[in-house]
Amino acid sequence: MSSKIADPAATGERRGSRRAASRTRTRGITGNTRMFWVFVGPFVLGLLIFSYLPIIWSLVLSFFEAYNTVTPSKFVGFQNYVDMLTDHNFLSSLGTFTIFALFIVPLTFALSLALALLVNQVKVARAFFRSVFFLPTACSYVVASLIWRLSIFNGVRFGLANTILGWFGIDGIAWLSTVDPPWFWIPIVTVRLWLQLGFYMILFIAGLQRISPTLYEAAYVDGASPGWQTFRYITLPQLRTTSVAVLILNLIAAYQAFDEFYNLLGNVNFARPPLVYLYGISLGTIQDLGHGSAGALILAVIIMIVTLLQSRILGFGKAGD
Amino acid sequence: MSVTGAPQPIGYSRTPLGRVAVGLRWIALFIAVVLFLVPFYLILRNALSTEADITAPSWTLFPRHLQWGNISELFNDAQVPMARALYNSAVVGVLGTAGQLLLASMAGYGLARIPYRHADKIFYAIVATLMIPAAVTFIPSFIVVSSLGWVSSLRGLIIPTLFSGFAAFLFRQYFLNFPRELEEAARVDGAGYFGVFWRIVVPNSLPFFAALAAITFIANWNSFLWPLVIGQDSSSWTVQVAMSTFVTAQTINIHELFMAVAVSILPLVLIFAFLQRYLIQGVTQSGIKD
Numbered sequence: 001m002s003s004k005i006a007d008p009a010a011t012g013e014r015r016g017s018r019r020a021a022s023r024t025r026t027r028g029i030t031g032n033t034r035m036f037w038v039f040v041g042p043f044v045l046g047l048l049i050f051s052y053l054p055i056i057w058s059l060v061l062s063f064f065e066a067y068n069t070v071t072p073s074k075f076v077g078f079q080n081y082v083d084m085l086t087d088h089n090f091l092s093s094l095g096t097f098t099i100f101a102l103f104i105v106p107l108t109f110a111l112s113l114a115l116a117l118l119v120n121q122v123k124v125a126r127a128f129f130r131s132v133f134f135l136p137t138a139c140s141y142v143v144a145s146l147i148w149r150l151s152i153f154n155g156v157r158f159g160l161a162n163t164i165l166g167w168f169g170i171d172g173i174a175w176l177s178t179v180d181p182p183w184f185w186i187p188i189v190t191v192r193l194w195l196q197l198g199f200y201m202i203l204f205i206a207g208l209q210r211i212s213p214t215l216y217e218a219a220y221v222d223g224a225s226p227g228w229q230t231f232r233y234i235t236l237p238q239l240r241t242t243s244v245a246v247l248i249l250n251l252i253a254a255y256q257a258f259d260e261f262y263n264l265l266g267n268v269n270f271a272r273p274p275l276v277y278l279y280g281i282s283l284g285t286i287q288d289l290g291h292g293s294a295g296a297l298i299l300a301v302i303i304m305i306v307t308l309l310q311s312r313i314l315g316f317g318k319a320g321d
Numbered sequence: 322m323s324v325t326g327a328p329q330p331i332g333y334s335r336t337p338l339g340r341v342a343v344g345l346r347w348i349a350l351f352i353a354v355v356l357f358l359v360p361f362y363l364i365l366r367n368a369l370s371t372e373a374d375i376t377a378p379s380w381t382l383f384p385r386h387l388q389w390g391n392i393s394e395l396f397n398d399a400q401v402p403m404a405r406a407l408y409n410s411a412v413v414g415v416l417g418t419a420g421q422l423l424l425a426s427m428a429g430y431g432l433a434r435i436p437y438r439h440a441d442k443i444f445y446a447i448v449a450t451l452m453i454p455a456a457v458t459f460i461p462s463f464i465v466v467s468s469l470g471w472v473s474s475l476r477g478l479i480i481p482t483l484f485s486g487f488a489a490f491l492f493r494q495y496f497l498n499f500p501r502e503l504e505e506a507a508r509v510d511g512a513g514y515f516g517v518f519w520r521i522v523v524p525n526s527l528p529f530f531a532a533l534a535a536i537t538f539i540a541n542w543n544s545f546l547w548p549l550v551i552g553q554d555s556s557s558w559t560v561q562v563a564m565s566t567f568v569t570a571q572t573i574n575i576h577e578l579f580m581a582v583a584v585s586i587l588p589l590v591l592i593f594a595f596l597q598r599y600l601i602q603g604v605t606q607s608g609i610k611d
Contacts, residue, residue, distance in 0.1 A: 032436055035514045039431030040443060043424045046484035051450045054461030061464065070464045118350050131597065132354050135361070138589035140543035142561040143582050144360065146568055150575055151363045151375075160363065163380050194360065199604060206605040256456030259545045263565055275456055275546070282460050283550060289464060296457045303454040 062293040070289060080294035089269065090295060093277040094302075100273060101254045103189045108250050109243070112197045116204030117235075130205070134198035141259030144191050149176065149264050153187040179270050188271070191260050196253075200246050207242035211235065244314045248307060255303050274299050364586070367579035375575050391580040400570070402555055403581060406563035410542055410585075413478050413559060417541040418534055420483045426530070429492025430518050434504075444493070450486040456546060463550050473554035482547065488533065491606065495529055496522070532603035535596050539589055560585045 057070075062080050064072035084090050119129045136144070152160045153175035162172035175183050215234050216226075224230055236243075258275040265271055267280050278299070282292025367375055368391060370384040395403055431437075432444050462481050463472075471477030499522060507521045523530070548559040558566070564581055567573070593600065 033438075036431050036435040036437040036440065039427045039435060039514070039518075043428035043484060043489060044443060044447070046424065046480075047447065047450060047486065050462065050465065050481045050484055051453070051458070051486070054458060054465045055453065057464050058461035070468050114349075115353065118346060118353070121346070122350065129350065129354065130601075131593070132357050134597075134601070135590075135593060136357065138539065138593050139360075139586055140545060140561050142543075142545050142565050143586060146564060146578060146582055147360045147363055149568065150573070150578065151367055152360075157378050158376050158380075160359070160380075194357065198357075202601055202604045252454060256454060258456060262545075262549075263568065266569070275459075278457075278460065279546075279550075283463065289460065292460045293464075296460045300454055300457045303457070304452060 058293040058296065061289055062297055064290055066288070066290040066293075068287045076290070080290050081298065084291060084295045084298055089272070089277055090274070092269075093272050093274045096271050097255060097257070097273050099185075100188070100257060101251060103185065104192055104254050105247065105250050107189065107193060108196060108200060109246060111193065112200035112246070113204050113239075113243075115197060115201040116208060119201065120205055120208050130202075133201055136194050137196075137198050139195060141191070141195065142263055144195050145260050145263035148187045148191045176264060182271075184265060184271055187264055188260060191264065192257075196250075200250070203242055203246060204239065207239045208235070211238045244311075247314065248310055251310060252303060252307060255299070255306075364579055364583050367575055368583040369580075370576055372574060372576050388576065391576050392584075394574075395577050395580045395584070398574075398577060401563055401567050401581070402558065403560075403563060403584070405556060406558045406560045407584070409475065409478070409557060410560040411588075412475055413548070414538050414542045414588075417479050417482055418538045420479065421485050421488055421537055422530060422534055424483055425485055425488035426492045426523070427518070428489040429494075430496050430514075430522065432489070432493045433496035433499075435514055447486045447489055451490065459546055459550050462547075466551065472551055473557040474551075475557065477551045478548055478557065478559070482541070482544075485537075488537070491533065495526070499526070528599065528602070529606075531596065531599040532606060535592060535600045536603040539592065539600075542589060 061070070061072055063075060063077060064080075065074040065076055066072055115133055119126060119133065122129055154162075155172065155174035155176060156162065157166070157172055159172070159175075161175065165172060173183055175187050178184065211234070215238070216230060219230050219234055220226070224233070256275060257273045258279070261271065261273050261276050262279075267276055267284075272280075274295070278292055278295045281288050281295070366381075366383055369387045369389070370381065371388055374381045374384055395401075428447070432440055432447075437443075466472060466477045466481055469477075471480070503521055503525060504517050507517045512520065543561065544559075545561045545565070548562050549565070552558045552562045555563075555566075560581075564578065564585065567578055567581065
């Protein structure tokens with residue numbers, strides 16, 4: 001009540017009209033504000049409930065004991081974090097991931113670029129070749145894992161891989177359970193390659209088609225030989241943005257590997273990436289959501305640091321093509 | 322001829338060495354095509370074979386008598402609720418895609434076009450969620466969804482996945498480049514933001530919507546970790562969870578399981594056949610959908 005000390009009655013006509021003008025302007029802005037929230041509000045509300053709230057709740061739980069419950073029961077400080085960082089299984093899951101990334105990231109990069117170059121140079125039936133390599137994207141990791149596990153690398157005589165080895169007189173291999181030598185990496189890596197090469201190939205083809213043909217013509221005029229030289233000095237530098245995106249996407253995706261490990265190998269201790277381990281401790285027979293939350297947050301921080309480092313090293317965000 | 326580089330056709334070459342290179346390239350392409358198609362061949366072969374043919378010591382290239390009865394065997398198997406799982410996946414795929422596009426497109430339009438003092442801050446709050454790696458959020462999200470009592474329900478499967486910061490970001494970028502003149506004309510005719518959006522902007526952006534819808538539907542249909550976390554009861558299994566459970570069961574009928582695989586990829590193969598143009602557009606526009 002007392003806030004309206006500046007009595008409107010005391011104001012002159014001139015001020016009054018200015019006030020009226022500002023009121024219409026304010027009404028226009030309030031109208032916009034309301035419309036803004038009509039459009040953006042539902043989305044932001046959902047984001048608060050299903051993105052921000054989970055992270056905060058998880059952060060809180062990570063400082064508590066929480067067995068089979070989502071309510072914090074006993075405050076333990078940083079104990080969950082200490083436990084996870086000294087947990088042999090969690091650390092070895094990070095090791096498993098590192099080996100996996102060392103295989104999958106360079107292979108995906110090189111092979112999807114090779115496919116893109118091959119398809120881009122084909123003159124006949126280009127759409128057919130592109131479709132063939134892109135088609136596996138229609139399959140889920142579950143589908144691909146089932147084919148790999150039951151029909152190609154099943155380790156018995158009627159599996160396709162062992163059948164082919166048999167033609168050359170080589171004994172069958174128990175692909176998914178042999179740890180020494182670690183044959184299980186072959187199905188694990190090839191299943192992901194089959195599923196994702198076509199996706200990255202499409203990105204590279206788009207990148208290749210953005211390169212201006214005049215660059216190549218100029219290079220030929222300058223005496224560059226077609227082949228390795230033009231690839232090294234024109235194609236590769238021109239693909240810089242695409243390459244960086246492919247590498248970063250690939251590494252983030254590798255960190256989050258779950259589906260193929262879960263469906264091909266199950267929760268085995270010799271090859272368990274971080275997410276499979278976290279799934280096991282937080283949603284297995286004992287739902288230990290305190291340690292699970294701590295582990296998830298540690299992993300999130302690692303992924304963010306690695307992504308930032310990688311972007312920095314590769315010069316993402318620099319003015320490029 | 323270059324192995325790489327300028328888009329020169331690989332069908333011919335003038336020099337003998339060039340001809341060898343061209344030949345090698347065709348061989349590489351041919352081998353790659355065979356390797357990429359083998360898994361599809363295995364799906365068809367196993368889905369239409371008898372168990373005995375599949376497990377025979379010598380390889381049967383293709384079953385002599387196609388076992389179409391495997392379809393009814395699959396749907397009559399009481400242990401695997403395949404029909405229910407297909408229904409769940411269809412609901413998750415359709416409602417999840419429609420909901421995600423509706424929410425993200427409206428948010429994107431609001432951020433791109435409606436002046437509001439704090440719009441920048443809201444935008445940064447949305448983009449910040451892109452920094453959080455999607456898969457590590459399954460434990461935090463499970464905590465919230467389980468306290469809402471949504472475990473083993475379609476609500477729990479769909480609603481938490483609707484709010485994609487990435488989709489909102491893409492829509493905002495797209496609407497920023499939408500021709501303003503079209504909108505101005507409608508505004509002169511007295512339409513508000515709502516009318517302009519639904520009557521002018523959306524109808525003129527259908528290819529963009531189709532591209533995002535195609536990749537979102539595929540991602541929803543194929544997603545595994547979240548449905549596995551939420552589907553603790555077989556009535557809420559999606560196709561992916563059902564198939565995964567199927568394979569870890571004690572006894573496996575390979576022919577039945579491969580029929581399940583064939584049925585489960587059918588909708589997506591149809592999308593690939595008829596919407597591939599939009600799909601490739603979607604992939605190159607977003608570049609980040611995994």
